[in-house]
Every structure is written in structure tokens, then in C-alpha cells.
Amino acid sequence: MKRYFIIYKPYLVLSQFTSQQGQQTLADFFHVPKDVYAVGRLDYDSEGLLILTNDSALNHRLLNPAFEHERAYWVQVDGTITEQAIQQLQQGVEINIDGKMYKTKPCTARLLGNDLSVPERNPPVRFRKEIPAPWIELILREGKNRQVRKMTAKAGFPTLRLIRQRIVHIELGTMQPGDMIELSKKTAYKKLELI
Template identity: 75%
Template sequence: MHRYFIIYKPYLVLSQFTSQLGKQTLADYFNVPKNVYPVGRLDEDSEGMLILTNDVQLNHRLLDPSFAHERTYLVQVDGAITTQAIQQLQQGVEINVNGKLYKTKPCKASLLMHVPDVPPRNPPVRFRKAIPAPWIKITLTEGKNRQVRRMTAKVGFPTLRLIRESIEGITLGNLEPGKMIELPQKTIYKKLFHE
């Protein structure tokens, strides 16, 4: 039977169940059947939504670039990000991926006018009185290694905090870091693939 879990991966936790050099893994927070694994990954220093499942077809459809599904991130950046920088993100920027220059696909990017209602991070982002740390929202249809961080750094506003908020129609909602919900297959397929 296929199982589907939506989790909020905490900061500084690896997107895997097997332990590695004393680092925290998903196994420290989530108790799921042995054959259930994360679809894709989030970097150790990123947080937010991961889908855990044993559905191989779902895994393929979410990871195959030809399906180009949307993933939305809340990103706190270092410095008062400019309209020009936001436009550059929207149009695509050149980033280094595995030693090669890659131009990111056009995406949705916007400056949030308020601080999003997100759980506090432990440890918190370093606060500097003189330097603003606004939040932006970015929606990508691709997922290169550390792409969001590379993109914001390229336009001059490095990422301080990165939270994946949603994948297509599935959102974190009020999930807290380290928490999980299970959803039925019908709901997952409807929200992800509009079936």
C-alpha cells in the first residue's frame, strides 16, 4: 500500500534516514515505514516541506524535469533587495552548477511586504541592526543543487534563511518543524497533478 507523508524538515537536518557523521537525520524526527523515503531533498541548512512516500511513480513524476512542477520558497535575504534584483531573478540568472554556467529558467519572484508567519529558527538568523533582512517569495519549476541560494547570491543578496513552503498545491499549512501529517493518495495526486 502506498503511503504519503508531508513533513516540515527542521534546519540542520539531513534529508535522509541513514545517519552520517553524527549529524541529525529525518530518523531523529519522523517514524515512518522502512520503505518510505523523501522525494527529492532539501539542503541541510534549508528547512520546510518534504514529501515522504513509497510510491515510485510519484517519485518519478516529481523529480523528472520534464514535468516542471512548481516549488515555492520563502527566502530571507541579506540586505534591502532591489526591484532590479527581483526582476533579474524572474528573468533567470547565470549560476554555477557542478562547475558549469547554467542560466536558470524564468520564475516567479516577489518581495513580501510583511514578515511571513514562520516558526522561529533554532539557532536564529544573526540579527544586524544596520542591515535589513527582508523576505522574498520564489517559485521555481526546476531544482538544481542549492539553486535558490546561488540565485540570490548572484543578484547580490545572499540567502539567510530558506523555507520550502509548497510543492504545487500541497503547502506546509501550520506544520511546525519536526512535525508530519499523512495524506491519502487521492489528495496527493489531486493537489500535485490536478487529477
């Protein structure tokens, strides 16, 4: 039977069920059938929306770059980000992927402000009174290794905190780190625009 889960992956958790060097994994938070795996990944130091399933067709559609789909990230950056940096992110920046320079595809980038309602993180981002840490939203249609962090660093505003908020029409909503919701196949496929 095909199963579909959405989870809020906590900070400092590997996007897999087997441990490496004693790091926390999805198995420490989520109990699913043994044949269910994460579709794609979120970095150990990133948090937010992840889809778990045993549906190989869905997995293929979401991971194959030919089927571009939107992923929205809320990114807390170091310093007062400029309109010029936002435009630079939108137009695409050159980042290093596996030793080769790669220009990111055009994306949507916008300032969300300083006070975003997000779950507390443990440990929290280091607070510095003199240096603002605003949030921006980046909506990408590609997913290179550590792409968001590399993009904001290239624009001059390193990432402090990164939360994947949405994949196509599936959103975190009011989910908290460690939460899991099971979806029907029909709902999962509809929200992911696969039907």
C-alpha cells in the first residue's frame, strides 16, 4: 500500500532513517513503515517540510530536474538585505556546485521582514542587537546541494536559519518541528500537481 506523509524536519536532524556518527535522524522523531523514505532531502542544519513516501513514481516526479516544481524557503539572513541583493537573487547568481561554477535559474525573492511567526529553534540563532537578521522568501524550481545558502552568501547576506515552507501546494502551515501528517494519495498527488 502506498503511503504519503508530510513532516516538519527539526534542526540538526539528518534527512534519513539510519544514523552516521550518532547524529539524530528521522527515525528519532517519526515512525513510519520500513519501506517509506524521504523524497529528496533537507540539509542537517536546515529544517522544515519534507515528504516521506514509498511511492517510487512520486519520488521520480519530484526529484527528476525535468519536472521543475516550486519549493518555497523562508531564509533568515545576516544583515539588512538590500533591494539590489534581492534582485541579484531573482536573476540568478553563480555558485560552486561540485567544483564547477553554476548560474542559478531565475527565482522569486522577496523580503518578509524581521518578525516572522516561526517555531523557536533549539539552539536559537545567535542574537546580535546591532545587526538585523531579516527573513526573505526564496521560491526555486531547482534544488542543487546547499543552493539557498550558497545563493544568499554570494549576494552578501549569509543564511542564519533556513526553513522549507512549501513544496508546490503542500505547506507547513501550523506544523511544529517533529510533527507528521499522513495524506491520501489523491490529496498528495493533487497538491503536488501530479494529476
